[in-house]
Amino acid sequence: MVQFQQSRFDTSFAALSDATRRGVLERLGRSDASITDLAETFSMTLTGMKKHVSVLEQAGLVTSEKVGRVRVCRLGTSRLEHEAEWIERYRQLWDARFDKLDKVVEELKRKENNDER
Template sequence: MAQYTRTRLDASFAALSDATRRGVLEQLGRADASISDLAEKFHMTLTGMKKHVGVLEQAGLVTTEKIGRVRTCKLGLRRLEEEAAWIERYRQLWDARFDALDEVVEELKRKEKVHGRKKRE
């Protein structure tokens, strides 16, 4: 199970690492679109957009349906809950580390105020 989750996270973060793919997700969040429409909107070739959509589809973030000659894209059923939980764990870890650093800095400021700054000779 852990390997499946890791693989899924890898696919999701790889898909989300590209600005065009994030833009496609934003666009599909507003309305379904054909690959041709997406390619035009993002000023790229149909082949290039197909590759981006393929990466999103492999990650489960987008689904496509071909009707006739038109392949329509829409958001997938995945809600990125696992990815959000992973990010939250690391956010909490870094918050704790920064809080500890703040305490050290405040302690140093208190000591400096009490003892005065030592002059360099």
């Protein structure tokens, strides 16, 4: 189970690591689009866009189907819930660490002010 989740996270985060792929997800969030439309939107070749879509498909973030001679893309079934939970745990950890740091800084300021008096 842990190995499966780690592999899934690796695939998801690798897919999201590229600005073009994040842009494709944003674009597909508004409406379905063909590979040709996506390639034109991002000023790239069809081959390049097909590679980006393939990475997104492997992560479950996008699905595509051939409709006649056109390949139509839409958002996939992955809602990134597990990835968001993982990120949230680390956000909470860092928030707690920064809260402790704030307390240390405040204490140092109090001591400094008392020393000046």
